[in-house]
Amino acid sequence: MQVIKSSGALEKFDHKKIYNTIRAAGGSKKLAGSATKEIKKKFKKNVSTEEILKFLLKYLNSEPGVSQRYNLKRAIMALGPSGFPFEKFFARVLEYYGYKTSVGNKLKGKRIIHEVDVVAEKDKKWMIECKYHNEHGTITKLHPALYTYARFLDLESYHFNSPWLVTNTRCSGDAINYAKGVGLRVTSWSFPNKESLQDLIHKKSVFPITILTSVKNEEVNKFYEANLIVAKDLLNISSRELSRRAKIDEKRIIKIIEEVREVCGK
């Protein structure tokens, strides 16, 4: 059996990958095992990742929050389309790891002013370029790695310790090899092992609010306007205050908070 990826490419069906992703999304071994078995039984011929996902999102519902967390990649794709929220989102993720961050900086290079997506400090000072794609099947290739490094060089006077390229998609092998050579840190959807974007998000349950299936687009926008982008952050604010800030009815807010608890396992 082969899987048709969103890029159109065919790939051998890898039940281990699905098993691991369900486990990463907090599903029990039992659930992960039965889900992969079901897929093998249900789909005999080639099948699109889209169809597998549709099946899984229903199937995983039997354990609270697993389905949503399994859908993390799409939740992040839903942050766009401008890309600005991804920078804000990633900065917030870093804050959960003890970094001090600032977003949307304009810094003077030797000749021109550069827009630096995120400046982050923790022991070291990082110049972060966020490369956001909201189309499935896109890859971050060599160019962003090259221009991130050139920008870092041009901002010498700010004494950044290192540049850092963050992306919500896969990074090409060329980009990663180049980055290693020049000391550019790379965080992509699944690289590096144990510290990839998905790892960073899962480890501290720093999910974007777009992961909440009951929340509609217009509500997402209201949360953005109230500067709320991480689902977990809603748990630190009273429902009354949240209702006031996001301009959403308090009863509805209470419902939303329930889903947040389910997803974050609290």
Added chain:
Amino acid sequence: MQVIKSSGALEKFDHKKIYNTIRAAGGSKKLAGSATKEIKKKFKKNVSTEEILKFLLKYLNSEPGVSQRYNLKRAIMALGPSGFPFEKFFARVLEYYGYKTSVGNKLKGKRIIHEVDVVAEKDKKWMIECKYHNEHGTITKLHPALYTYARFLDLESYHFNSPWLVTNTRCSGDAINYAKGVGLRVTSWSFPNKESLQDLIHKKSVFPITILTSVKNEEVNKFYEANLIVAKDLLNISSRELSRRAKIDEKRIIKIIEEVREVCGK
């Protein structure tokens, strides 16, 4: 009167610019003067660059070759869509200026292999990145300047004297300022003064074959396949040999050569 550019932006009608472009295309002072007067008379309200062009291409026909040469920008946009012919075309332009060139090079950087569009040598050794756009109204912004420079640094072992960014569109001010700061040579559609892409082409009449109005797309492709991309090059080959190489009937070739002479003023 304002002009609606292909980007959608409005710009004050500048009769001097049109006058100068006609002169650069080899039109007489008389023709340039009467054409601009006619435009002012004919168009009273806002008008698109498209409409002005349509009018001019007919009007300029009264002097042989002027109309085609005036249309140079579009002829280059017609080189695409892959962009590869633009690299080949620019390399051929450089050869008319005494450069030795090679196209589509794969060079080993510190960690990865880079594709370098053109390597050119004349006194100095240049690493050339061609940034080709085939949509009107596009600008080459900062990123290509940044990544061209980073690539140059990574290819240190080849001892290039300088990187060089060539584009068939306008270059943003940021890109040009950055380039100045790091010693990156830039050639864009109209920069630098007297050595812009259009200047380089006009000075030696190194027009692409897409400038010939009588030549159809399928014939253009046949010339490409015969590795012919500069109209003037057709003049150095006998019509029989050309017919054989490009697989186009000799009578037709003779007609085409007539138009080449008209455009190149020979």
